[in-house]
Amino acid sequence: xxxxxxxxxxxxxxxxxxxxxxxxxxxxxxxxxxxxxxxxxxxxxxxxxxxxxxxxxxxxxxxxxxxxxxxxxxxxxxxxxxxxxxxxxxxxxxxxxxxxxxxxxxxxxxxxxxxxxxxxxxxxxxxxxxxxxxxxxxxxxxxxxxxxxxxxxxxxxxxxxxxxxxxxxxxxxxxxxxxxxxxxxxxxxxxxxxxxxxxxxxxxxxxxxxxxxxxxxxxxxxxxxxxxxxxxxxxxxxxxxxxxxxxxxxxxxxxxxxxxxxxxxxxxxxxxxxxxxxxxxxxxxxxxxxxxxxxxxxxxxxxxxxxxxxxxxxxxxxxxxxxxxxxxxxxxxxxxxxxxxxxxxxxxxxxxxxxxxxxxxxxxxxxxxxxxxxxxxxxxxxxxxxxxxxxxxxxxxxxxxxxxxxxxxxxxxxxxxxxxxxxxxxxxxxxxxxxxxxxxxxxxxxxxxxxxxxxxxxxxxxxxxxxxxxxxxxxxxxxxxxxxxxxxxxxxxxxxxxxxxxxxxxxxxxxxxxxxxxxxxxxxxxxxxxxxxxxxxxxxxxxxxxxxxxxxxxxxxxxxxxxxxxxxxxxxxxxxxxxxxxxxxxxxxxxxxxxxxxxxxxxxxxxxxxxxxxxxxxxxxxxxxxxxxxxxxxxxxxxxxxxxxxxxxxxxxxxxxxxxxxxxxxxxxxxxxxxxxxxxxxxxxxxxxxxxxxxxxxxxxxxxxxxxxxxxxxxxxxxxxxxxxxxxxxxxxxxxxxxxxxxxxxxxxxxxxxxxxxxxxxxxxxxxxxxxxxxxxxxxxxxxxxxxxxxxxxxxxxxxxxxxxxxxxxxxxxxxxx
Amino acid sequence: xxxxxxxxxxxxxxxxxxxxxxxxxxxxxxxxxxxxxxxxxxxxxxxxxxxxx
Numbered sequence: 001x002x003x004x005x006x007x008x009x010x011x012x013x014x015x016x017x018x019x020x021x022x023x024x025x026x027x028x029x030x031x032x033x034x035x036x037x038x039x040x041x042x043x044x045x046x047x048x049x050x051x052x053x054x055x056x057x058x059x060x061x062x063x064x065x066x067x068x069x070x071x072x073x074x075x076x077x078x079x080x081x082x083x084x085x086x087x088x089x090x091x092x093x094x095x096x097x098x099x100x101x102x103x104x105x106x107x108x109x110x111x112x113x114x115x116x117x118x119x120x121x122x123x124x125x126x127x128x129x130x131x132x133x134x135x136x137x138x139x140x141x142x143x144x145x146x147x148x149x150x151x152x153x154x155x156x157x158x159x160x161x162x163x164x165x166x167x168x169x170x171x172x173x174x175x176x177x178x179x180x181x182x183x184x185x186x187x188x189x190x191x192x193x194x195x196x197x198x199x200x201x202x203x204x205x206x207x208x209x210x211x212x213x214x215x216x217x218x219x220x221x222x223x224x225x226x227x228x229x230x231x232x233x234x235x236x237x238x239x240x241x242x243x244x245x246x247x248x249x250x251x252x253x254x255x256x257x258x259x260x261x262x263x264x265x266x267x268x269x270x271x272x273x274x275x276x277x278x279x280x281x282x283x284x285x286x287x288x289x290x291x292x293x294x295x296x297x298x299x300x301x302x303x304x305x306x307x308x309x310x311x312x313x314x315x316x317x318x319x320x321x322x323x324x325x326x327x328x329x330x331x332x333x334x335x336x337x338x339x340x341x342x343x344x345x346x347x348x349x350x351x352x353x354x355x356x357x358x359x360x361x362x363x364x365x366x367x368x369x370x371x372x373x374x375x376x377x378x379x380x381x382x383x384x385x386x387x388x389x390x391x392x393x394x395x396x397x398x399x400x401x402x403x404x405x406x407x408x409x410x411x412x413x414x415x416x417x418x419x420x421x422x423x424x425x426x427x428x429x430x431x432x433x434x435x436x437x438x439x440x441x442x443x444x445x446x447x448x449x450x451x452x453x454x455x456x457x458x459x460x461x462x463x464x465x466x467x468x469x470x471x472x473x474x475x476x477x478x479x480x481x482x483x484x485x486x487x488x489x490x491x492x493x494x495x496x497x498x499x500x501x502x503x504x505x506x507x508x509x510x511x512x513x514x515x516x517x518x519x520x521x522x523x524x525x526x527x528x529x530x531x532x533x534x535x536x537x538x539x540x541x542x543x544x545x546x547x548x549x550x551x552x553x554x555x556x557x558x559x560x561x562x563x564x565x566x567x568x569x570x571x572x573x574x575x576x577x578x579x580x581x582x583x584x585x586x587x588x589x590x591x592x593x594x595x596x597x598x599x600x601x602x603x604x605x606x607x608x609x610x611x612x613x614x615x616x617x618x619x620x621x622x623x624x625x626x627x628x629x630x631x632x633x634x635x636x637x638x639x640x641x642x643x644x645x646x647x648x649x650x651x652x653x654x655x656x657x658x659x660x661x662x663x664x665x666x667x668x669x670x671x672x673x674x675x676x677x678x679x680x681x682x683x684x685x686x687x688x689x690x691x692x693x694x695x696x697x698x699x700x701x702x703x704x705x706x707x708x709x710x711x712x713x714x715x716x717x718x719x720x721x722x723x724x725x726x727x728x729x730x731x732x733x734x735x736x737x738x739x740x741x742x743x744x745x746x747x748x749x750x751x752x753x754x755x756x757x758x759x760x761x762x763x764x765x766x767x768x769x770x771x772x773x774x775x776x777x778x779x780x781x782x783x784x785x786x787x788x789x790x791x792x793x794x795x796x797x798x799x800x801x802x803x804x805x806x807x808x809x810x811x812x813x814x815x816x817x818x
Numbered sequence: 819x820x821x822x823x824x825x826x827x828x829x830x831x832x833x834x835x836x837x838x839x840x841x842x843x844x845x846x847x848x849x850x851x852x853x854x855x856x857x858x859x860x861x862x863x864x865x866x867x868x869x870x871x
Contacts, residue, residue, distance in 0.1 A: 065861075115857040122858070138854030188844050196837040200830060220822060227826065 023047050026165075027068025050164050054120070057127050062120045069116030071165040082162070082170075084323030084334040085155035094154065094170070096144070102132075103149050107161065107168035112141045121166065128152050128160060143168075171318040184304065191297045194239040197231040198290040202786075204228055208283040209783040225277045225284070232286040236270050240293045258438045261445070261477050266293065272469045285473050288785045292478050295793045299485030303492070303505045312503040312731060316390065316412050316705060319371075319729075324348070324355050327399065337406050344402045354391045354400065357409045359384055362399035367391040370522055371704040372411050373656040373681070390705055414681050414709050424712075424732065432509055433754065434484045437761065438477045445475055452776045460778075467778035474771035474785055479792050483760025487800035491753055494808045494815060499739025500718075500746050507732045510716045511750035513697050517645060518688065518710065520702035521655035521665070524720050525638055538624035546570050547590040548619060551597055555580055559617050560597070563628060585617075596620040634668070637741030642668050644744045650696075654679045654687060656706050685709030701743075705729050745811040749804075756803045760796045767792035 021030045023043035035042045037055075042048040050070060054062055062069060085091050097104040112118070117136075121143050124134040130152030134145045143166075147157060161168055204224040243263045250257035266289055273284025317337075326335045327345045337355055340346070345361065348354065354367070365381035372390035381387050387400055389409035406412060449468050456463045488505035495502055502508065519525055540548065549570040552560040557580075578588040585598010596603045596619070603618035605625060617628040645651060651673040653665055659677035666675060676687065684702075688710045691698045700707065700714035703721065708729040711717030719731040720740065728734055735743065771788050774780040805815055843849070 115860070118854060118857050119861055122861075136854060137851040138857060139851045185844060189841055192837060192840045192844070196833060200833060204826070223823065223826065227830070231830075 022068060023070075024063070025051050025068065025070035027070075053127065053164065059120060059123055059126055062116050065116040065119055066114045069114055069120075071111050082155050082158045083325070084336070085158060086153065087323065087334050087336070090323055090334075090336050091154045098149070101148055101150050102146070103154075104144060104146050105154060105157070106142050106144045107158070107170070108140075108142050109161070109166045109168050110141060111166050112136065112138065112143075117166065120164065124160070127164075128156075131157065170322060187297065187301055187304070190239040190242075191294070191301055194235050194290060194294040194297055197235045197239075198287070198294040201228045201231050201287045201290050205283060205287045205782070205786065209786065221283070228283070228286045229274065229277055232270065232273070232290055235290045235293050236266065239297065240266050243293075243296070256439055256442055258435060258477065258481060261438065261442045262292070262296065262481070265472050265478075268469050269473045272473070283782055285782055285785050287782070288473060288789045291786075291789050291793070295482060296478055296485075299482050299489065302489030303485045312734070316415065316708075316729075319390070319705060320353055320355055320406070324352075340402055340406055342402055342405065346400050346402060348393045348398045348400065350393060350395055350397075352393055354387050354389050354393065356389045356402050356406045357404045358387055358400035358402045360387055360398065361401050363397050364395060365398050365400075366394045368394050371706070373706050411681070411705065414685075417682070417685065417709060420709075420712055432506060434480065434509075434757070438480055441477045441480065445471070448772065448776070455776075456778070463778040467776055470775035470778070470780040470785075471772060474775050474780060474788065475768045479764025479767065479796055480761050482793060483764060483796045483800045484757050486797050487753060487756045487760065487804050490801045490804045491749065494749065494804065494813060495746060497816060498742045498746060498813045499736035500742070501734045501736075503732050507716060508750055508753050510697075510732070511699065511747065512753050514649070514699040514716055514747075516650045516652065516691055516696045516698045518652045518654060518691070518698050518700045518714065520684075520700075520704070520707045520710075521653055521661070522657055523703035524701055525634060525653065525665070525668075526661075527635055537626045538621075540621075540626055543591075544621055546573060547593065547595060547621065548597070550575050550590050551578070551586055551588045551595050554578065555586055559628070560586070563597075563617065566628075593622055635737065635740055637743075639668065641741060641744060643670075645747075646670055646673065648747075649699075652676070652687070652691075654684045654710065656680070656684075681706045681709050685713050688713040701735070702729075742813065745813050748811055749808055749813065752807045753804070756800055756807065759803060760800045763799055764792055764796055767795075 024040035025047035028043040132146045246259040247263035269289040276282040368378040390411040585602040717731040719728040
C-alpha cells in the first residue's frame with residue numbers, strides 16, 4: 001500500500017548507479033558524465049584542470065600509485081587569495097633562506113595524506129622550471145621548496161600548490177613556534193651516550209663483581225677501573241647536566257624539586273667512586289650511576305611526546321588572515337594585520353574573516369560569528385553598523401572601515417586577560433603528587449641517614465661515611481620518577497591512539513583530578529550547522545508544501561517549527577479540524593485532504609517499514625507518505641555520553657547562543673547541571689574562575705575562539721576538533737571529534753594513572769628497603785647495588801607499562817598505533 | 819693475558835663507532851620522517867621514459 005519501500009529501493013538503486021562513476025581525480029561520485037577527458041570522468045572542472053595540468057607535464061603516475069588520490073576541487077580558492085605574498089615584507093618572513101634569487105621556503109600542507117601526494121609534491125620541478133627541488137616531510141606534512149625567484153614568485157608557487165589541490169596553511173606565528181621544537185635532539189644524544197657508557201661500564205665491572213676481592217689480577221683491575229672512570233666522565237658532565245641544572249634552579253628558588261635528590265645521589269656516587277678508585281680500595285658504583293642517568297633519561301624521552309603537526313599554543317593570530325586588502329586612494333593594496341590602522345577601508349570576500357572591529361560601509365554583511373561567540377546562526381548587519389573581529393563574512397563582497405586596531409578589538413582583547421599570562425605547565429608540575437611524594441621521600445631519607453650517622457658515631461666511626469654515601473646512592477627517588485615517567489609515556493601513547501592529544505605529561509594528572517566538566521554548546525555538544533533536514537519518500541509538490549505549512553505553522557513543537565522553517569514563508573490556507581495530540585502529532589484537513597503529521601504510529605505506518613532508518617516525523621497526505629529525517633542535533637556520541645559522565649562528574653553547559661535549545665539541553669543534562677546561555681567569551685572565563693574559587697577542578701571542553709579564555713583558565717582545557725590539523729585555540733589537549741565517544745574511558749584512564757604510578761612506587765619502596773638495610777649496616781657491595789638497580793628499574797617499567805595497557809584494554813581503548 | 823689490554827680497547831672502539839653512527843643518524847634527521855622515507859623508496863622514475871618515447 002505504501003510506496004516507502006519502493007522509494008527506498010529506488011533511492012538505493014540510484015545510488016548504486018552513481019557509485020559506478022567516480023571522479024578520476026578525487027573519487028567523489030560524479031553527478032554528470034559531461035566533464036570528461038578520454039574515458040576519465042571528473043566531478044568538477046577543478047579536478048579536470050588538475051588532471052590536465054599533470055597530464056601535460058607527464059605526471060600521471062600520480063594516479064597510478066593510488067586510485068583517486070586527489071582532493072575534491074569543487075570548492076576552489078579565490079584567485080587573489082595569496083596576493084599578499086607579493087608584499088615582500090610578508091614573504092620575507094616565510095623564507096628559510098634567500099640570497100636574492102635562490103630561495104628556500106617551507107609550507108605546511110594539511111591535505112597531504114598518501115604516497116601519491118608525496119610523489120606529486122616531490123616532482124613539482126616538472127611543472128615549473130623555477131622550482132629546483134621540493135621535498136616533503138610526510139610526518140609533519142611540510143614541504144620544503146627550493147626555487148629561483150627570478151623565474152617563479154612565492155605567490156605563484158602557493159597558487160600552483162592550491163591549483164593541484166594542496167593549499168598550504170600559512171601562518172607567520174607558527175613559523176616561529178616550529179623553530180623552537182628542534183631542541184629535543186640534545187636529549188637523544190644524551191640518551192645515546194649514557195646508554196653506550198652504561199653498557200660498557202657494566203661489561204667491565206663484571207670481573208669486579210665476580211672476583212670476590214682478589215680473584216682478578218691487580219693490573220687488570222686497574223685497567224677496568226680507570227676505563228670505567230673515563231667512560232663515566234661524559235655521563236657525569238654531559239648526560240646528567242640537566243638534572244644538576246634543574247636541581248640548582250630549584251635550590252635558588254628555595255625549593256627541593258624532584259631533581260635535587262637525584263643530583264645529590266649522582267654527585268655522591270661519582271665522588272665516592274673516584275675516591276675508591278684513586279685510593280685503590282674498590283671499583284666504585286659507576287655502573288649504578290650511569291644506569292640511573294640512562295634510565296632517567298629514557299623515561300623522560302618516552303614521556304616527552306611531541307605531535308609535530310599539532311600546535312597547542314595558538315592564539316587568535318593563527319586564526320586571522322595574514323594580510324587583508326585595503327582600499328587606498330591609489331587602488332587596492334595588500335597590508336599585513338599589524339599595519340592596519342583606524343579608518344582603513346578593508347575589502348572582504350566570501351568566507352573571509354573580519355580582521356578588526358569596523359563599520360559596514362558597502363555590500364551586504366551576513367556574518368557568521370559561531371567560532372568567536374558560539375551563536376549558531378549567521379546575522380545580517382545593516383550599513384553603518386558595527387561588525388566585530390573574528391566574524392566570517394558569508395556571501396557577497398563586503399567593505400568595512402576599521403574602527404579599532406587588531407590588538408584592541410572586542411574579541412582579541414580577551415587575550416589581554418591575566419589568565420593568558422600564566423604558565424600552566426609549571427603550575428601543574430608544582431602541584432603534581434610526584435613532586436610532593438618525592439619531597440617526603442627526601443626528608444625521610446635524610447632522617448634515616450642522620451640516624452645511621454648517629455648510630456655509627458657511637459659504634460664505629462670509620463663506617464659513617466661509607467654507610468651514608470651508600471644510602472644516598474641506593475635510595476634515590478629515581479624509581480618513583482621512573483614509574484611516573486614510564487606510566488605517563490605509555491598513557492600519552494594510548495591517549496593519542498584514541499584521539500586525545502595532550503600537550504605534555506603534566507596534563508594527565510590534572511585530567512585525573514578533575515571533578516567538574518564544563519561543555520561549550522555550539523560545535524561541541526551540537527554540530528556546528530544545526531537542524532539539517534532531509535526528506536525521503538514521496539516528494540512534496542508545491543501545493544502540498546503549502547498544505548503542510550498550514551498544518552505545522554501553528555504548532556510549537558520543535559520539529560513543527562523546523563519543518564516550517566524548511567518550507568519557508570508561505571501563506572496559510574483554510575483548515576478544518578486542526579488538532580494537535582501531545583506526544584503524537586497533528587491532524588488537520590486542508591482543501592478537503594486529510595493530513596497526518598507525527599510519529600510513525602500516528603501516521604499509520606507499519607513497523608516493518610521503519611526498520612533502521614527511523615525518521616523524526618512522518619507526513620501522510622492522502623495515500624502518500626513523506627518522512628523527515630533530522631541529522632541529529634547532537635554530535636553522535638553525546639546522547640549516550642552525557643548521562644554516563646553525569647554519574648561521576650558535575651556537568652555544566654556554557655553557550656554563547658540564545659536559549660532556544662534550553663529545553664533540549666535540559667533534557668540531556670538533567671536537573672542537577674547548570675545551563676547558561678548567551679555567555680560572552682569573558683563570561684565563560686569568569687564562570688570557570690568561580691568554580692575554581694569554590695574549590696572545584698573544572699575540565700573545559702570547547703571548540704572555538706570564544707572558549708579560549710575558559711580553556712586557558714580551567715585546570716584542563718580540551719579542544720574538540722573535527723580535523724586535528726585545523727585551527728584550534730590554545731589548550732592543554734586536543735580531542736579528535738570523531739573519537740568523542742572515548743572521552744569517559746579516557747577520563748577513567750587518567751584517574752587510574754595515579755594508582756598505577758602508586759603501585760610502581762610501592763614496588764620501588766620494597767627495593768629501597770632492601771638496599772637501605774644493606775647500606776645502613778655499611779655492607780653494600782657494588783654488586784648488590786648493580787643487581788638491585790636494574791631489577792627495580794625493570795620491574796617498574798614492566799609494572800607501569802603493563803598496568804596502564806591493561807587498564808586501557810579493560811576500558812576498551814585501542815592500544816595500537818593508527 | 820696481555821692481549822686483554824688490546825681486546826678491551828678494540829671492543830670499546832667498535833662500540834664507539836656504533837655510538838658515532840647513532841649520533842650521526844640523529845643529526846642528519848634520519849628519524850624525522852620515517853613514514854616518508856618508507857614511501858619514497860618505492861618511487862621510480864619510470865614516467866620519464868614515457869615522455870621520451
